[in-house]
């Protein structure tokens with residue numbers, strides 16, 4: 001197919017050299033809207049420069065050591081990030097901190113039950 005605008009040969013619906021839509025029979029090529037071919041970049045300039053929330057980092061670290069505090073900090077960080085209107089990032093990190101916090105709390109609970117059971121068993125056999 002040949003472009004009606006620049007006469008270049010191309011395949012498909014749009015000219016590869018100027019972007020003009022392929023002229024179909026009975027339709028004027030002037031009807032093609034050039035704005036359609038302008039690539040609309042997502043307007044999120046702050047995301048590249050956004051600072052990772054210190055609260056999110058603290059939450060992630062504490063979620064391993066002190067899960068309950070990590071979970072609380074994770075939720076605080078999430079609300080802090082959403083209120084920052086794009087100036088702070090790390091929402092994913094805060095979410096991970098909350099998940100890790102719950103997992104660690106669960107594991108620590110299991111360990112506590114294990115030790116309690118072991119202690120109880122020892123106690124029962126000794127007496």
Ligand SMILES: [Zn+2]
Nearest residue numbers: 003006015018
């Ligand atoms: Zn063309």
